[in-house]
Amino acid sequence: MPSEPQPADRYVRVGDLRFHYLEFAGDGPPLVFLHATGFHAWLWLPYARRFAATHHVLALDQRGHGESDKPPTGYRWEAFGADLKGFLDVLGLDGVRAVGHSKGATAMAASAAAGTRRLARAVLIEPVLVSAPHVTEPAWDNPLAAGARKRRNVWPSREVMFASLRGRMPFETWEEEFVRLYVDHGVADRPDGQVELRCPGEIEAQVYAHAPMTDGFALLERLAVPTLVIRGERSPGFGATEADEAIRRLPAGTLRTVAGAGHFAPMERPAEVGDAIAGFLG
Numbered sequence: 001m002p003s004e005p006q007p008a009d010r011y012v013r014v015g016d017l018r019f020h021y022l023e024f025a026g027d028g029p030p031l032v033f034l035h036a037t038g039f040h041a042w043l044w045l046p047y048a049r050r051f052a053a054t055h056h057v058l059a060l061d062q063r064g065h066g067e068s069d070k071p072p073t074g075y076r077w078e079a080f081g082a083d084l085k086g087f088l089d090v091l092g093l094d095g096v097r098a099v100g101h102s103k104g105a106t107a108m109a110a111s112a113a114a115g116t117r118r119l120a121r122a123v124l125i126e127p128v129l130v131s132a133p134h135v136t137e138p139a140w141d142n143p144l145a146a147g148a149r150k151r152r153n154v155w156p157s158r159e160v161m162f163a164s165l166r167g168r169m170p171f172e173t174w175e176e177e178f179v180r181l182y183v184d185h186g187v188a189d190r191p192d193g194q195v196e197l198r199c200p201g202e203i204e205a206q207v208y209a210h211a212p213m214t215d216g217f218a219l220l221e222r223l224a225v226p227t228l229v230i231r232g233e234r235s236p237g238f239g240a241t242e243a244d245e246a247i248r249r250l251p252a253g254t255l256r257t258v259a260g261a262g263h264f265a266p267m268e269r270p271a272e273v274g275d276a277i278a279g280f281l282g
Contacts, residue, residue, distance in 0.1 A: 005025075005049060007059070010022070014090055015083075015086055016071075017069040019060060019061060019069070020068045021059060022048065022059045023057070024052040024057040026053070026054070028053075028054045029120070030057075031051055031057045032058050032093070033047060033058070034084070034099070034105070034107055035059070035061075035062065035065065035066075037103045038204045040182075040199070041059035041185075042182075043185075044099075045059075047266070050278075051281075058091075063075070066185070066198050075209075075210050076214065077110055077214040078110055078113070078114070080106075081107050081109070081110020081111040082114045084098075084116070085114045085115060085116040088116055088119075089116075093118055094120075095118075096118050097119075097120060097123075098122050099122075100125065102126050102127070102128055103207065105126065105127035106124075106219065109220050109223045110214075110219050112219070113219045113222040119225050121226050121227070121281060122225055122226075124246075125231075126263050127216065127238065128211060128238075129246060130212050130215065138206070139212045140209050144208040144211075145205040149201055150201070151201030153196055153197045153201055155195050155196075156193075157194070158184060162180065165182075166179055173262065175267060175270060178266075178270070186198055217246065221249050221250075221251070223250060224251045224252065226252045227250050227253045228255075228256060228280040229253055229254070230256045230257075231255070231258070231265075232262045232269075233257050234261060236263060243257075254280075258272055
């Protein structure tokens with residue numbers, strides 16, 4: 001039985017930052033995956049393997065995440081869009097199909113607002129959208145930012161980390177493969193034998209605190225390519241009302257709801273989410 005294809009680790013400089021990404025060899029059109037806040041490129045591995053036969057698949061570690069650079073500041077959501085635009089420019093990718101989850105989905109719309117013309121199709125899974133913000137400073141007291149600042153950054157081992165997280169939200173609803181990927185590649189080995197989160201809680205908190213400063217719905221209006229929006233039926237933050245507004249704002253949007261799934265639909269219902277992406281990409 002042939003072994004599963006393994007990605008190549010790649011690095012590229014965009015502006016002042018060095019970015020890490022995974023690349024699967026393939027002769028089809030480019031397909032770029034973007035992770036959510038606090039996550040990393042390796043979480044897309046099952047999806048990348050599914051599409052590697054028909055696409056040139058890449059998965060990016062966004063700023064502050066995975067093995068990419070972690071500047072102390074610079075986590076306005078517009079920056080993630082500018083990073084994606086720069087990433088596509090440096091690699092010279094055109095006709096790009098892009099799939100993003102949560103903040104990764106919003107970053108794709110932000111890249112269109114930043115002026116990229118390299119996207120051909122977009123899949124937004126549970127995008128994080130704030131409407132018409134009146135906030136001019138980071139909202140450090142919002143629950144997600146406050147929670148991230150309390151996040152445990154160091155663990156005795158990957159095994160201890162996995163055992164602790166597996167039964168907790170949000171990981172308890174994920175298929176186990178995704179929890180393994182999150183743990184195996186989401187921490188770095190320390191000299192003392194312990195492991196440490198590659199996305200520190202302080203950086204994750206910055207991302208959440210800056211979210212209310214960006215009008216996510218307005219970004220959607222700049223995403224002119226055919227766009228599939230996927231929401232989890234049980235999503236706590238992207239309900240039917242928000243989804244309808246997203247479709248109204250998108251120039252060419254369609255909606256797909258995944259029954260029984262929440263915000264983490266890609267990890268909870270990978271077969272159904274993968275089928276939806278495949279059907280949309282043709």
